[in-house]
Amino acid sequence: MENEDIRKWENLDIDVLVKIFQTFDIHGKTSGLGHICRTWRDAACDPMLWHTLDLSTVSSNFIRIQVEPYAYVGEQSDKELTKLLKISLNLSRGSVKTLIFNVNLYVNDSQLTYTAERCPNLKHLVLPAWNRIKETVICKAISIWTDLESLTMASVLNPPYLMEQISQHCKNFSELKIMGPCDISFVQTLIRCVPKLKVLSLRCSLVYLDALLLILDGLENLEVLNISHCIIGDALPTPATTNVVEKLDASVIKKSKRLREFYTCMDATCIMCQRTRDDEGLLRWYRYEEGLWKEDEVKSLAV
Template sequence: MDNLSTVAYWEDMPLDCLSIIFSKLGLDDLSTSIPFVCKSWSQVSSHPFFYQIVDFRLLELSPSSSFSKIFSSQYSLPRFTFSSFLKLAIARSHGAANEIRFSPLFPPSMEVLSLASLACPKLKVLGLPRVNFDDEVRFLNLISKWRDLEWLEMDSKPRNLREIAEQIGIHCSRFYGIKICGLIGKEDVSGIVDFIPKIEVLDLSGSRIGKEEVLAILDGCRELKRLSLKDCVGFEADEEVRCRARGIKIFEFEGCRVEDELRASVDQSDALEQMFMYFDDCYEMWML
């Protein structure tokens, strides 16, 4: 019988097998654990394939978290910053990243977004938390860098949504859908209808929007395949609305309602938005 005492080492495993195993891991393991096992593991884990989808929502990024402490230790950093981790992820993507989603707890600075626009030209999906009012104009200038952008998701509606829609209509020929939440007014709707009328998916769940604006969307975006207005305030899906929406494959309106005190609610929302913007600025300064 042949000698069976030969020892099999993990580092001798075929690279294809390692790739399959590593594809099941998250960004935390790929950046802090796997690269420091051996040279072959480091080589495989740094492949751009694993950084095509960069979802920061799945990570605990607070400076006191175990991940942050390990990351700082492994890369000999005096302290953890979100920008340092993002730069590592983007560098390893080598321009192949096609989806980036930021955590609402750790919103990116405009410098970080500028870096992403330059290093990730093939981006198709972008998920953003609240964008500070002062940065909304600067964000407009970045859209032209993402000509392959197909889906934009924002935790709150920017005040310059019409201008953003215009830039998308000019530069992003493959764009098909957007998800936003906030106070949707006539100018916002006209921006969508005027500049991206061929949009296929529009998710306004949880927003405040009137019946007139809903009808304008239904009349102006004839290629909609899915319209989500769940839990919206300001209109009810009456017979007229449902009749106009008959051509849409998926029309979601569960929980939508009219409130008599909508204006008071809107004013309160504006006050809260200003407060959140203030805390965003304070937190961004602390992180950097």
Template sequence: MKKRNSCSANGLSIQHLYYDILVRIFMNLNVVELSIVSMVSKSWNHISRDPLLWAKLDLSRISPNAFNIPSVPEAWSDTNSSNKLTTLLKYALSLSNYNTTCIVFNYFIYLTDAHLVFVAERTPNLKRLVLPFSGKLSSVGVKTAMKSWRDLQSITITSVVKSRTIFSAIRMYYQDIIELKFTCNFEIRQGELLVKYTPNLRALSLRNVMVNLRALLNILNSLEKLEEVNICHSLIWDRVNGKVETYTIHDVRNRVNLSLLQKLIFCQRNRCLMCKNVNNINPRRQPYVHFEDLWHQDEIRSLGH
């Protein structure tokens, strides 16, 4: 580091803080704070670009004080907020210098095609993508973004994007997806898409959502490389002769052979409070932060963040 004039009273000056110590401090900062320290001086600007700091770009860790995002979906759908997000992404990604391999959007931001494409163009080495809860993504937008990513392996899929849209983009650019998490319901259609377009899938999380039994059996039987399927606190159901039936983990057990069963991760307590709440996805009953927690956490470690 450059030496400058001042020395503190005890004779040890902060100028002696070495590059790697500052990186250690900066490792604890979020993207907003990193942007702040990058403006302190030239040497700090240089240090704030260290690849270690940018491997994971986590917008969910922004504190409300620094960057006010109310904890409700679509809170950021106005033009002003959208522009603010673009400016933040622009600066952060200029510091990241193409070193980002994992991006976690803030759960409550409103994601548009423009944001996604902008991010994709500046994160060609992305491996893991965690989508926010709300936004407006078109098929063209998702495909354009997908074109920039060549190493994408893992996605947390939310209701922000239609399954058809994201899977046709995955197919178009031959993305080799090995890990997926759904925070939206898992139907027969999703099962079919997975079997077709993610043949190398290793880990799948369908945690605390409604999971169609036939879809679940389909992926268990068809995806040979599957190692883990997380159905903790999920409600397994199907429509039989026009009637909705629900199934316990015991029912699922009776329908698959032992080797497949070992791949399932399920709630050991069976009918815990979370299990009971799964079909209560009603914002009037539960605050959104609850859904944010579900989105954050996972029994499969690589799918939590």
């Protein structure tokens, strides 16, 4: 005689299923849960699972090359990422608000376009690798992400087009993290395009002293600034000829007093400071501990 007290998996309460699925990584969430039965499908599509689409553990199969885009990605790797994005974004049904890409995940134009169109409510974007993305494509994505508030991006040489797009379309934009050198021309672009910026992180980068002073003077709404483990250089144009400032001078300290939070570390014995100097202000994250690139002294920018 069949035991009627035995509960079947498909009859498990959907809230319980969602809690279980929340413990899965991106590979677990996209492993075919929705094909078991209707209840599992509903649970797999629950918005609570997809407020954050975390691809920080997914890397491209690539080799570094000497010409643009400086990384060659294997065809199979692209296919696998495209499949992962299609499954994830189909299940998420537009509920993704935070999107995190790995520092070694080289997204191409079609992948970014597909993602942008299916994440119209995005607020937080972590995209550290831009090698394969055209200007027109990232601009189109920004025009879709009108709710964007926070961006972590690779260092690119004064991309006014990007900040201009953010200025035009993202009225609530307030947090920015740059993973690479920052010069005065880029700061001038920030002041012109995103004057209401509240949080800025430049950690583990080369920051020129004149740019730092301009940040403190020109970004009047800035509340939080992170220059931990940075090389603070004089105004000379290239890292090879930059004279490193060993200690912040009185003018910088005085101007920083107005900030709510000001993070610095210029300790010669600090491992991260040493690494920044070794890499001349553009950290080669693949040399170091896995996941180290996710860290930030500013909690809202840590992944």
